[in-house]
Amino acid sequence: MSAQPGTVPGLRQVCAGLSTGCGPALPLASRVVLELFQITGSASFAVRAALEEAGAEYVTVDIHPQRRDEIPDFALVNPLKRVPALREGDVVVYETGAALQWVAERFPEARLAPPPGDPLRGHYLRWMAWLGNTLHRAWQPVDSPRSITDDPAAHESIRRHGYEQLERIGRYLEGELTRSQWCLGDAYSVADIYLYMLVGWQSFVEGGYVLGAAAVAAHSARVGARPAIKRARELDDLDERFQRHHPELRAGRPI
Numbered sequence: 001m002s003a004q005p006g007t008v009p010g011l012r013q014v015c016a017g018l019s020t021g022c023g024p025a026l027p028l029a030s031r032v033v034l035e036l037f038q039i040t041g042s043a044s045f046a047v048r049a050a051l052e053e054a055g056a057e058y059v060t061v062d063i064h065p066q067r068r069d070e071i072p073d074f075a076l077v078n079p080l081k082r083v084p085a086l087r088e089g090d091v092v093v094y095e096t097g098a099a100l101q102w103v104a105e106r107f108p109e110a111r112l113a114p115p116p117g118d119p120l121r122g123h124y125l126r127w128m129a130w131l132g133n134t135l136h137r138a139w140q141p142v143d144s145p146r147s148i149t150d151d152p153a154a155h156e157s158i159r160r161h162g163y164e165q166l167e168r169i170g171r172y173l174e175g176e177l178t179r180s181q182w183c184l185g186d187a188y189s190v191a192d193i194y195l196y197m198l199v200g201w202q203s204f205v206e207g208g209y210v211l212g213a214a215a216v217a218a219h220s221a222r223v224g225a226r227p228a229i230k231r232a233r234e235l236d237d238l239d240e241r242f243q244r245h246h247p248e249l250r251a252g253r254p255i
């Protein structure tokens with residue numbers, strides 16, 4: 001969408017249809033801008049997709065993977081210098097799961113999470129915790145055993161254990177998603193976005209890998225067909241399999 005009067009060039013003004021947050025345009029100096037620190041095609045995709053789902057107005061701050069100090073504010077926003085990270089005025093949030101939950105709460109009209117007190121809240125919290133502490137980390141042993149040990153003799157066994165864990169995770173997800181449209185049954189949430197991205201990372205596995213079976217694939221297809229998700233993929237230069245159209249570029253810049 002095109003920038004509106006009074007906004008930063010490139011700022012995404014996508015508030016149409018929301019009941020709040022779209023008042024008369026204020027002079028730029030008096031506006032607090034929501035910033036997404038990102039590397040296109042990385043874990044920041046999920047947060048961008050949630051912002052797109054929410055119809056949020058935000059700007060992106062592109063972090064160069066090899067030059068993380070180029071943007072001095074990045075270390076202030078996330079001392080770990082990892083993406084995604086969000087800043088809005090004095091508020092900063094990093095860690096994918098936390099940032100997704102924050103987006104859902106910041107834009108409640110978008111109904112991207114069950115609110116406190118909702119009977120689905122416990123399931124939602126459980127999904128978000130599990131995605132962050134289990135599935136997000138599960139690809140590393142198969143994709144990059146050398147990030148776990150530099151002893152090449154151990155890599156095969158690390159990979160084998162990694163695949164065994166992925167098989168267990170795949171069976172678990174099949175059980176959870178069979179007969180269920182979304183992670184929370186009929187209620188779409190940021191958990192679906194997070195799961196969609198993490199399942200999409202299967203295409204990075206050398207030689208190919210399919211996590212789970214028909215129910216996981218159907219869930220990914222449902223999420224991936226949503227207009228906001230398609231838009232986020234285009235913005236992040238990703239195809240339907242989560243492969244970068246231009247692997248040599250991040251936000252249009254060479255890596």
Ligand SMILES: N[C@@H](CCC(=O)N[C@@H](CS)C(=O)NCC(=O)O)C(=O)O
Binds near residue numbers: 042081
């Ligand atoms: N636990 C973090 C992990 C974030 C993360 O690893 N981000 C990657 C991009 S996919 C990154 O910034 N990697 C840079 C690095 O490891 O130096 C989260 O959930 O946000």
